[in-house]
Amino acid sequence: MVSEGTKGRFTLTGKVQEGDCSFSISNAQPADQGIYEFRIENGDTKYSYSWNKLSVSVTDLPEPTISPVGELIAGKPITLTCTAHPAPQGCKGNITWGGRINIENISNYEREDQAGKVTSISDITVTPSQREHNSPLTCTVTYSGVSTNSSITLDVQYPPSVTITVPGHNGTYENKSVAVIEGDTKLLRCEVNSNPVAEISWSRGDEIFIRTSQKRLILALENVSVADGVTYTCLARNTHGSVSGTVSVTVESLPHDKKTNHLIILMIRGLSILALSGIIAVPAVLVMRYREKRRQRQAEGNLTE
Template sequence: MGVRRYWFYWEYHIILLSILSLHWKGRNCEEQTELVPVFKIEAPAEVTVQRGLCVIIPCNFIIGPDYTLTKDAIGIWYKGRESGIVAASTDSSQFPDTTNGCFIFTGKVSAGDCSFSISDAQPGDATHYQFRLVDEDSLKFSYLHIQPSVSVTGLKEPDISPNNDLTAGEEVTVTCTAPTHCPGLSPTFTWEGSVNTENTQNNTLRHQDGTVTYWSTITFTPSLSDHNSSLTCTVTYKHESAKTSITLNIEYLPILNITVPGGTGESSSLFLREGDSQEIYCKVNSNPTAKISWTKGKSPVENTKQNGHKLTLSLWNVAENDTDIYTCTAQNQRGINNHSISVSVEYAPRQPKISVYNLEGCLPVGNISVPDGSTLSLHCNANSNPQASFSWIQTDPLKQLSDNDVLNIQITHNIVCICQVENKYGLSNNSLIIIVTRRRSYRRTKLLKRCLKVMEMCFIII
């Protein structure tokens, strides 16, 4: 409701038009046309009201000192130049209500108050209004030159607050305030949107000045799916309605999805063959936009490329040392989140290493010589991915000695032992030559111990 408060003051001087009027002795004429003291009226030049709402037109008037308003004084407002009475300060038995209660004389005439109100304003109410004062038969006066003008505009949209960013998973209360303060015009509120619209409450607050504030609240917990959806509040009056829509901006923690080209969904592990190349995608859904990075173990990697909300990790000509846990991390103002993928580089067995143990411990690496009958423990070790199978064989004659990585054997002759390691990518082997050395032949005769008492000597004959 807007009011152009241009106050007009008008002096009504009704001047003696004929000298014959000097002979007029009574004042009970239909309308005073003789010399009348100053009459003034104070009212806004123009007021604006929204269609379907209300407006109060404040008005005050005074009459000359030669007149005294009685308790029976009546104030009347006409639409246009007395084209029809819209409001009167008396009961409707004298002036029937033709506006269905939409026009009400709110002032107290005996106090010089000629204010009136309009409710449920319609375009047809847009015109000038004229005030007329009637007090018994002694005073009947129309204020013709000061006629407030009423303009009817379209109904404004209701106000929705807050309309700023919301957080997914956090309960929020949104308020819709009606564009009116008119008492008696309680509107109906309707909420529409993807969020839960069941938890609503309508409220009314009456102020000391007689105006009323109407509002409705809706409480809901926004989710990720509500992002960029609309929330609409519609305010409906008797004949009019208006609505306001806002787009929900839901902020949320980054959501990550790790995929590989040709994959059927999110990947948590990846197996590559040595020498292969592979791209790994980290797609991030977040609001606001997140900062994305890749790490290998705990070390950052540089072979990445970002395209919008996707950060691509490129692995080229992978080798054994590329096997690790790769982690994609995304962070925005709402927090940090990460997902990992295990990359395993598979390869054929490397050349085995053979270790030899006897009862005294580990023997030097390489081909060995041992005494006849020695017991040895041969251990074979080889890096491979996936895990390889082990076997021991001998040559001349060809014979499998063991299907394990450890071979326990007693050496009685020269022998070549081969450790063979195999997985799905290939086979590798290593050999060990063992030479038997004969034990030394010591012949010891019986120990003759002769004590020559005389010479006190002991001879040992070997």
């Protein structure tokens, strides 16, 4: 019977028939720490070599350190270093890198201190791009088949890019120009991709309408007139550069025939009101004249009597 916690991990690796009783511990665990002694049981022969015991200690492997961990600039080469701290047993670490960033150059070397402990170091040269922003970079150190690693998230800074869209009846579409009917309202949306966040502004010539620091800025053109038919500019700027985008607004007034039809409709309505007033007024005048003549006849009859 053997301990359940050691099954599959504690293995005899020597040839017992030839007198080699070596064994191996794999996937070491904290519970494996302690004092071990060699014991033989063969029929009536049972003996423990308690005078020559083995002390086993289990320690966690130190995680490697990646530096620098600050800001990276798109298009600017930089050297990143992974340092594998010495293992307590003095094992040397083998360093490998993982991530989607392209490694242009790699240099592995070792440094030994006065106590004889060996530190493994790996330097890589990379030129980060906007695509690698927020992507992971991992350094893995392997000591005699056992590995430990550390990861960082790349903070790549880059200048802004601008996309101008105009929400329309058929959805949102990207456009360089837009036609607006006089009196209508139109929204001009400026989307900015940058790191760090850029300062955005909408302007017309030297006149700045609105300014903020965020990823999106919307300019609302309300009740537009012919004077609003100009080119509008969205400018985005951060510490790494600036960029602008424009949209040309054309204001369309109502066609002449529509204006004429509108005027005619107003005239017809006015004449209708006048005509209706006339129809109501004529009978009233006739009644008044009839009553006046009747009073005159009655007065003349009284004089005759």
